[in-house]
Amino acid sequence: MAEPSGSNTADDAPQLSSGETLSTTGRFSLTARILLVNMLPLLLLGGGLFYLDSYRTQLINERFKLARIEAQITAEALAGASRERQEALLVQIGKEQGMRLRMFDAEGRLWADSFELDEPSFTFDDISDDTWDQRFARWLDRTVDTIVAAEPVTDYVPREAKTADAWPELVRAREQGVSQVTLYDWADGTPVITAAAPVGLNGATLLTVRNAVDITATVRAARTTLVTAVLLILFASAMLSLYLARTIVTPLRELATAAVKVRQGRERGVEVPRLPDRSDEIGLLARAVSDMTAALRHRIDAVDSFAADVAHEIKNPLASLRSAIESLPKVNDEETRRELEMIAIHDVRRIDRLVTEISDASRIDSEMSRATRERIDMAELVRSIIGSREHRAENQDHRIELKTHGPPPVVLGVGARLERVIENLLDNAVSFSPPEAPIEVLVENDGACVSVTVCDSGPGIPEESREKVFHRFHSVRPEQEDFGNHSGLGLAIARAIAEAHDGSLVAEARSDGAQGACIRLRLPAA
Template sequence: MAPATDSPENNPPSLRLGWTRRVSLTWRILAVNVFAIAMLGGGLLYLDSYREQIIQERLEQEQQSIWLLAHALQSLDRGGREAMVKAVSDRYDSRIRLYNRAGGLVLDSFALAPPTYRLRDPSEEPWQRHAARLLDQGFDWLVDAQRVDRFAERRPDRMRQWPEAAEAARTGAATARMRYAPDRTPMITAAIALPRGDGVLLTSYNARDITRIVRAERFNLSMIVLATALVSILFSLFLARTIVRPLRRLASAAVRVRLGRAREVVVPRLPSRGDEIGLLARSLSDMSMALRQKIDATEAFAADVSHELKNPLASLRSALEGLGSVKDEGLRAQLFEIACSDVRRLDRLITDISEASRVDAQLTRTRFEPIDLGEMIENLLDLRRSRGLNHGRETAFARPRRGVAVVMGEGTRLERVISNLLDNAISFSPPGGLVRIEATQLRGRVLVRVIDEGPGVEPSEREAIFRRFHSARPEGEEFGQHSGLGLAIARTIVEGHHGTITVADRDDGAPGAVFEICLPAKDQQELPISPA
């Protein structure tokens, strides 16, 4: 098992999670959506305030009604009172009682006509009503509703048995109260003293419509909440599926890449997705392929290094063994020169191998700066002439005006590219030949061309010459003078600067090769110029 890839607290504060860090993304999506539905469902609790508002309005309305009824009865005789009580009771489905000053019942609408309402016995009702009452009690408990007294008819029916009637007799003002009937529906009662103190008037009625309204609204809102919750959960599961499932597949592929048990791990690219998940999938796929290419290149490089080092080592060992057994001084001197040549070749190989193995990694950590390639090439050519590195070949440079050939890069590395191309061009050019260099800007790209007068490069070899340890060298050159890494290092550096390097024939048809470097101009950089 490969070691864990988590690193301790290396993510920025904006990406850190608190207690939710161990919660699955699916549950987070569900929780967010269900929380919103729960907030909507909280509206069910506010139906209690709606009910209280209706009850308060009914109490005020009943106080006004009983005040009007009391003043209307004051001017009537007993027969008129009975007729009015009967008519009002039948019209408003209420029970009207009149008590004398002593508190005795002298007039009852239920005695004059059939009762306008009947208190229902809960034991005789179906189970649906019991369930409804349990729900009512549950919501009252949730909102911590104020406790309401139970309504019951008084036996014997006297004024002092009704607290509101006793209060009305004492204060002379209309009072009203709400109680629960046995089936938990509101009972509204109101009392008022008659204007000349002839007694107290008491009215009561069963406001079942309030319960029906509240339950109907609660049912409608519950259906809305339930339907919304169902749709929200389905959409949440769909969203979680479209996000979590591909993320899990990508994570699984990343784990297989990390474990390295399969040579080719297929990371799903999700080409049909244009969102961030698709972008992540394609980025991970490209990253895994680039990683595999780097691993393959590293393995191939290691094999090539082993092969390239074995040849000079074998030659050196043979020369050293010969020195121990050969007595001829001339032959010994020849063997000694071979050994020295092999040592120089090994030194050159090791230096170039070290450079080739480090250049790619170092470029990813280098902060690029503006580099004027025209000025850099001009200084490099002057230095080569002063040191006699052109070996009898001439160099010519069409210096562009300042600011034309400016790129973002690392000066030392770009100078190494030009130097390697010049070495290659000079080695293939005939004595007294001319190597020309051009630098210009075209459509936001800086082009640098190195043109020699050598034999040129066959089309079939134009890709192979950039491979490491490529062995094609000019005729007559002493074996081992070059490591075969110069052009490979040049390509690595150019690609590390987001550019390209190619080789072609000369435009004028003359013998020779044209190496062309294409780099983004300074004001056209689209990619980051330094690592984040």
């Protein structure tokens, strides 16, 4: 039946797999994985630094309490004891606790020093002969203190003065009558804790000095463990990053190679990897490139086929026109000359019609992509077209019966293009229907789709040929119709317009069992 056409349907075009969108689901995306791998060591290091600073502060606070308690207990033990006993206690406690103890009398004069009474229980480290690892440890301490914004600590300066006024904590203890604890920092970065406490009620005072090297050792050991863990994680992170890089670079290199081959015109021999096992961005890209390549092949095939069809269709009228023009000078009979002239005019019109239809078919995609869609009542559009055709006497002797069913059949589309589809369907039905046979047009809206069905009373379309009628230049016209009055592109253009509106155009048998054929246009309801 109808004037068919021949572009391949959009259903043949490659699509992304069901449910696949431009976002990934089901697994961590590459971005999240890369960020996690690279941020984990930094998070561990940062968290560890703040934890160690808190741990160090906690140790010092505990040592503060201990220093205060030790000073108070020692002061109570010294109170009321004889001088010999006091000196013995200073030496004994100093050795056992690793401290230096000094006693001052009521006038603030030094009269007993555990380091002078016996061998010193500890010595401050001389940093001038430190090894490189000790210097590095001090540098690392200062760096960590800067990072965590630790409060500065006063440097400890050894005092050999014989009066209590040289120690601020002793001055406060004498004035306030309660024990005082102070934190200092030795040159090697170890904390120095001093505690001053009143001894008895006679105004004497006690000063204890402890170099808490164990705190620094504990913190540095923990820091060493942390740095070791961070280095191990950095190594693991580097390995994982290399693995991730391979999982990214290798498929990207394969895709790039395939893209270059396609650009070089070897797309027929190129198999673009689809990576079906990957649901991340790389897998999505691979499938998108594969589908794009398939669509490109489909488009190239369509263009090649279209060009071949156009050349074939134009060649026939050109050959006829050439034959008529070449014969004119050789013919003297006026009647024959008029016939040749009519043939030439007919062929020129046929070529003009072909060029117009071909140009129209080639512009559909680009025009539809730029056109602004509007709400269109298909029933009103069909009614208007039928009235215009009757006014122009294009329906011949046929009566066109319009029926509607369902809610208002409103769609979103380009009015001029949808009008072209309806005109083609009515032209087709008029061509194939017997004289004075009615043509039925049914417009329906089922809520999801709007359909326009045009049924004629012609010979119908065999089931095996119902798709061929939409192929380009496939035209089986009625015998009574003049040859060349149709290009064979009408239904092809109509289907292209329908698919550009996300719809479809198919040929069917009449539902009432009568002779004839129906062509149904389906569009999404607005």
